[in-house]
Amino acid sequence: MSKKKKDWKVEKARLLGLGLEERRKEYSEYVALDKIATWKKPEKSKGKEEVEEQDLHPLSDKVSLYKGDITILEVDAIVNAGNRGP
Structure with missing residues (x-):
């Protein structure tokens, strides 16, 4: 070897x-994932209708948008899906 x-x-x-x-x-520098807001809607106590709507999107607390240098994110892997065509 x-x-x-x-x-x-x-x-x-x-x-x-x-x-x-x-x-x-x-x-040298990093951004922890818990510092990036997710798409989860804020919890409201106005009625049953809104609670049901949140239940329809269980992944919304796992999806985020980040604008910046993705190489400083504190993650295990960064994946770029590159396709040759449509």
């Missing part, structure tokens, strides 16, 4: 062994 590949695996193991606060110290 090449030295470069071995060094990468050692660094990966080191980072995976760190706790959340220790890992955050390694970042």
Whole structure:
């Protein structure tokens, strides 16, 4: 195994062994996901109709829009779906 590949695996193991606060110290800057608002509608106590509407969209608390540098988001992966055509 090449030295470069071995060094990468050692660094990966080191980072995976760190706790959340220790890992955050390694970042130059980051945006935690709990700081990004979701599409979930604010809870209102006006009636049953609005509660039923919220129940129809269970993923609304997991979907967000973020405008900015996505490389500083504190996430495990960033995926870009690139298609060759329509």
